[in-house]
Amino acid sequence: MEIFNIADHLISPLGCSAGQNFAMLKKSRTGISKITDDSLCPQTFYGAGYETHTVEQQVVFEGCEKYTFLERLFIYSIDAVLKAVGDIDKQRTVLVLSTTKGNIGLLNERKAKKYEGNRIELPVMARVVNDYFEMPHRPVVVSNACISGVSAILTAQKLIRLGLYDHAIVTGGDLLTEFVLTGFQSFMAISDAPCRPYDVARKGITLGEACATMFLTNNPGLVAKTEAFARVAGGGQANDANHISGPSRTGRGLRMAVSKALEGAKLQPGDIDYISGHGTATLYNDEMEAVAFNHLNMQDTPLNSLKGYFGHTLGAAGIVESIITIRQLNEGVLLGSHGYAEHGVTQPLNVLAENQESPNLRYGLKTISGFGGCNGAVIFEKA
Amino acid sequence: MNLEIITDTTITSSAIYKDGTLFLANEEHLPFAQYCRKAYQLMEASYPKFFKMDNLCKLSFLTAELLLTENIGGALNGEKTAIILGNRSSSIISDQKHYESYVERENSFPSPAVFVYTLPNIMLGELCIRHQITGESSCFMMEDMDAAFLFHYVQDLLLNEGYEHCITGWVDFSPTEYGAELYLIGKRDKGEVKRPFGINFNQKV
Incomplete structure (x- = not known):
C-alpha cells in the first residue's frame, strides 16, 4: 500500500x-x-x-x-x-x-x-x-x-x-x-x-x-x-545498544536504520538525492553521522542539517525536518546547511554550504538519532 | 506462522511473578528501594550500572532480567529483536528530581546523571545495552495498557518487518504507584502454540 x-x-x-x-x-x-x-x-x-x-x-x-x-x-x-x-x-x-x-x-x-x-x-x-x-x-x-x-x-x-x-x-x-x-x-x-x-x-x-x-x-x-505532497517510501529504526546519552562511535544503529529504510523503499544508497541529517553540532553526533554515511557509501549525497535554522526542536524535530525535506524535493532547491563553513568531521561528507538549485530531486532521506541510543530514518519520494 | 508468548514477567509492589509462578513476595511491604535490591540479589544479577539507574529503569531492568533468564536471553538475535513498551507517567520521578535541582536559582545544581533519565525511552536504551538488542526500541505513552495497539504493532514487526522476537508490555513508575509486565513474543512455524499472542494478550487466564 x-x-x-x-x-x-x-x-x-x-x-x-x-x-x-x-x-x-x-x-x-x-x-x-x-x-x-x-x-x-x-x-x-x-x-x-x-x-x-x-x-x-x-x-x-x-x-x-x-x-x-x-x-x-x-x-x-x-x-x-x-x-x-x-x-x-x-x-x-x-x-x-x-x-x-x-x-x-x-x-x-x-x-x-x-x-x-x-x-x-x-x-x-x-x-x-x-x-x-x-x-x-x-x-x-x-x-x-x-x-x-x-x-x-x-x-x-x-x-x-x-x-x-x-x-x-x-x-x-x-x-x-x-x-x-x-x-x-x-x-x-x-x-x-x-x-x-x-x-x-x-x-x-x-x-x-x-x-x-x-x-x-x-x-x-x-x-x-x-x-507538501510526497510518498512515504520507507523507514527504519534501530538501537545502538551502546550508551544511553552518547552516540555510538561506529554509527552502527544509524547505519541499520538507514539500511532498513532503503530496503523498505527497495532503493540503493545511490538512489538518494538528498539527506537531511540530524546534525546537532555536538562533536560526537556529527562525527558519528559522518562515519555512518561513509559506511553506507553516501558521503557524496548532498546533505544539510536544519538545526542552524530551527535549533534542536526535540520531539518536533523529526516532523519539522521531514516537512522541509519534502518542500526541498518539491521546489527543487536544497538549502545550505546554516552555520557550516569549514568541514569539521574526520570523514568526507557533501555538506551544502549554500542553497543549490536541484531540479531533478526524487528521493530525500531524513535521519535522526537520540538519547537512549535510538536512530530513525525515513525516505520521501516526490509525488 | 503463529505468534506466541514465550514467557512473561510481572512486578507489582506486592509480588513478582514469572509465568504465573511466584518469584518473590513483598510480604514486609518494603519500599521500592529495598524491594528492588532484594529482587536484584535473588535474580543473581551482576550489573553495576543498575545502581546508577532511576527507579523506572530499575523496574524495567528487573522485569526484563527475570523475563530473559534460563538462557532465553542468549537465544535472542539482537538485530532481530525489538522492544515496544507502553508507559503512562513518563520519567516523572527523575523529572521532579531535576526540577528540584534548578528551581532555586541561588542553589542550582543540575546533574547530567539525573537529567539523562528524564526521558521515558531511556529504560528501553538500558535494556538494549544490557541484552545487546539493536532492533527498534519504541516507547508509547498511554493512560493504561493498550494491549490492542501493542498487539497490532508487535504483530507487524514479527510478520512483516523481519523481526524474530519482541519484548512488549508495560512499565510505569509514578509518585504513587508502580508496576511492570513484560512479555517475550516469538514465532512458531510448527507444533502446538501453548500461549498464543492475541489482542488481549495481557489478560491473565
Missing part, C-alpha cells in the same frame, strides 16, 4: 506556516538569536525561541484559556492542516503525537493548578488535544527522545498500512524550557554561539522550539497542498 503526505503546517520562530518558514530558509534566515529571558536562564544564551507575546496572540481561539501554551500550538497547527485537507472521515483517522517533555512547565504546582486534570502526563495532554477535534479514537503518543518525530511518521505509516486507519494526523511539538536548558547545560552540550553542524568550529547544540503537523493518507487524491 502506498502512503502519502498531503498537507503540512509548521509554527516556529521563523513563521506561522510551513510556507512562511520555507521562504525564510531560502533567504538563509535563522530563528536562532541571543535570548535574554530570566524565566529561562539568568544569563543570555543562544536559542531559537518564539517571540512568546506575538505567538500567543497568534494561537487564539474560542476557549483557548483552558489549554496550555503547547496544547494551543498543537491545536493551532492541527487545525490548519485539517482546514487544508477539508472533510475527512474521523472514524478512519488517528492522531499520532510526538513530544519529549510535553507540558513539563507544569512541574510548577502553581501553574499546574490552572488546568484541569494531570496535564503533565503526556497521554492526558494528547487526549485533551484529541478531544478538541472530537476525534473518536485514542491518540497514539510516541516518546522516543529526539527521534520521536520520525517514529511518529513511521507509526502512522504502519497504522495505515495495517488497514486500521485510512488517515493519520501526525503532529510534534516541544518548547524551549528551563527544564531542558538547565539539563543540556549540565551536560556542557550547549554552544555559546549559534550551532554550526558539521563545521570545524562546532561547540554543541542550540535549543529551539516548534510545533509541526503532517497529514498521511492512503488516498493521494485528497492532496491538499502540492508543496
Whole structure:
C-alpha cells in the first residue's frame, strides 16, 4: 500500500506556516538569536525561541484559556492542516503525537493548578488535544527522545498500512524550557554561539522550539497542498545498544536504520538525492553521522542539517525536518546547511554550504538519532 | 506462522511473578528501594550500572532480567529483536528530581546523571545495552495498557518487518504507584502454540 503526505503546517520562530518558514530558509534566515529571558536562564544564551507575546496572540481561539501554551500550538497547527485537507472521515483517522517533555512547565504546582486534570502526563495532554477535534479514537503518543518525530511518521505509516486507519494526523511539538536548558547545560552540550553542524568550529547544540503537523493518507487524491505532497517510501529504526546519552562511535544503529529504510523503499544508497541529517553540532553526533554515511557509501549525497535554522526542536524535530525535506524535493532547491563553513568531521561528507538549485530531486532521506541510543530514518519520494 | 508468548514477567509492589509462578513476595511491604535490591540479589544479577539507574529503569531492568533468564536471553538475535513498551507517567520521578535541582536559582545544581533519565525511552536504551538488542526500541505513552495497539504493532514487526522476537508490555513508575509486565513474543512455524499472542494478550487466564 502506498502512503502519502498531503498537507503540512509548521509554527516556529521563523513563521506561522510551513510556507512562511520555507521562504525564510531560502533567504538563509535563522530563528536562532541571543535570548535574554530570566524565566529561562539568568544569563543570555543562544536559542531559537518564539517571540512568546506575538505567538500567543497568534494561537487564539474560542476557549483557548483552558489549554496550555503547547496544547494551543498543537491545536493551532492541527487545525490548519485539517482546514487544508477539508472533510475527512474521523472514524478512519488517528492522531499520532510526538513530544519529549510535553507540558513539563507544569512541574510548577502553581501553574499546574490552572488546568484541569494531570496535564503533565503526556497521554492526558494528547487526549485533551484529541478531544478538541472530537476525534473518536485514542491518540497514539510516541516518546522516543529526539527521534520521536520520525517514529511518529513511521507509526502512522504502519497504522495505515495495517488497514486500521485510512488517515493519520501526525503532529510534534516541544518548547524551549528551563527544564531542558538547565539539563543540556549540565551536560556542557550547549554552544555559546549559534550551532554550526558539521563545521570545524562546532561547540554543541542550540535549543529551539516548534510545533509541526503532517497529514498521511492512503488516498493521494485528497492532496491538499502540492508543496507538501510526497510518498512515504520507507523507514527504519534501530538501537545502538551502546550508551544511553552518547552516540555510538561506529554509527552502527544509524547505519541499520538507514539500511532498513532503503530496503523498505527497495532503493540503493545511490538512489538518494538528498539527506537531511540530524546534525546537532555536538562533536560526537556529527562525527558519528559522518562515519555512518561513509559506511553506507553516501558521503557524496548532498546533505544539510536544519538545526542552524530551527535549533534542536526535540520531539518536533523529526516532523519539522521531514516537512522541509519534502518542500526541498518539491521546489527543487536544497538549502545550505546554516552555520557550516569549514568541514569539521574526520570523514568526507557533501555538506551544502549554500542553497543549490536541484531540479531533478526524487528521493530525500531524513535521519535522526537520540538519547537512549535510538536512530530513525525515513525516505520521501516526490509525488 | 503463529505468534506466541514465550514467557512473561510481572512486578507489582506486592509480588513478582514469572509465568504465573511466584518469584518473590513483598510480604514486609518494603519500599521500592529495598524491594528492588532484594529482587536484584535473588535474580543473581551482576550489573553495576543498575545502581546508577532511576527507579523506572530499575523496574524495567528487573522485569526484563527475570523475563530473559534460563538462557532465553542468549537465544535472542539482537538485530532481530525489538522492544515496544507502553508507559503512562513518563520519567516523572527523575523529572521532579531535576526540577528540584534548578528551581532555586541561588542553589542550582543540575546533574547530567539525573537529567539523562528524564526521558521515558531511556529504560528501553538500558535494556538494549544490557541484552545487546539493536532492533527498534519504541516507547508509547498511554493512560493504561493498550494491549490492542501493542498487539497490532508487535504483530507487524514479527510478520512483516523481519523481526524474530519482541519484548512488549508495560512499565510505569509514578509518585504513587508502580508496576511492570513484560512479555517475550516469538514465532512458531510448527507444533502446538501453548500461549498464543492475541489482542488481549495481557489478560491473565
